[in-house]
Amino acid sequence: MLNQYQPIRVSDLKFQWNKKSNWQLNIAELQIQRGEHTFIKGASGSGKSTLLSLLAGLTTAQTGQIWINGKSLQTSARKRDRLRAQHIGFVFQQLNLIPYLSLRENILLPAYFAKERLQELVPRADMLLERLGLGDIDPDTQANKLSIGQQQRVAIARALITKPSILIADEPTSALDTDNRDGFLQLLIRESEACGTTIVFVSHDEGLRSHFPRTLRMQESAPGVMTCF
Ligand SMILES: Nc1ncnc2c1ncn2[C@@H]1O[C@H](COP(=O)(O)OP(=O)(O)OP(=O)(O)O)[C@@H](O)[C@H]1O
Secondary structure (H helix, E strand, O other): OOOOOEEEEEEEEEOOOOOOOOOOEEEEEEEEOOOOOOOOOOOOOOOOHHHHHHHOOOOOEEEEEEEEEEEEOOOOOHHHHHHHHHHHHEEEEEOOOOOOOEHHHHHHHHHHHHOOOOOOOOHHHHHHHHOOOOOOOOOOOOOOOHHHHHHHHHHHHHHOOOOOEEEEEEOOOOOOOOOHHHHHHHHHHHHHHHHHHOOEEOOOHHHHHEEEEEEEEEEEEOEEEEEEE
């Protein structure tokens, strides 16, 4: 059943990076339910990052609609920025921590963009640090003084600080060995579940698929036309 208030709904979407390109992404209908964990797989160049960028409102489609929690992304860039900051957390392969800021400052950055009251989120930042096994580290430590494993956990805390309803993860484990990869994913899923966050996780790595109840595949439906099932 269609429900426009689901975290993510896509309808009749058609997207090209430019008019002359013979590559196109077409999605007739896609819905992702509240709290659902979805794995998106597909060959290199199949459009996984393009789809994430459309869902985050960083790029807009020529045709069709995307709703995030019932709000259309067919709106001004300023409103899309606001929607993104309020509803979506991100984790990328490059963790994108700001090296000269402290752990706590890095974690609180999205709160600033979401215009949430920073002071009210400080206890949540500290709680996340504790839950992610970083409770023994002084939260004023600069991010570049942490090991990569610690930085990954800070990136999880940062993605979830505002309790976003959607978490978008783009290949966050591709630089990790198997043990680190599984540990990272378990923490990411556990903490997302604790705040009821819907996960959209892109990876080449088939080994991760079993952690996700739903898989979407980016596939060619006609020459040059990609879709996802
Ligand atoms: N900013 C851009 N401008 C123009 N074309 C782009 C841009 N980003 C991606 N493309 C093209 O769009 C298509 C899909 O690329 P995309 O990065 O979404 O694929 P992907 O499945 O995420 O690939 P990978 O797994 O290698 O990261 C490719 O043909 C790519 O060359």
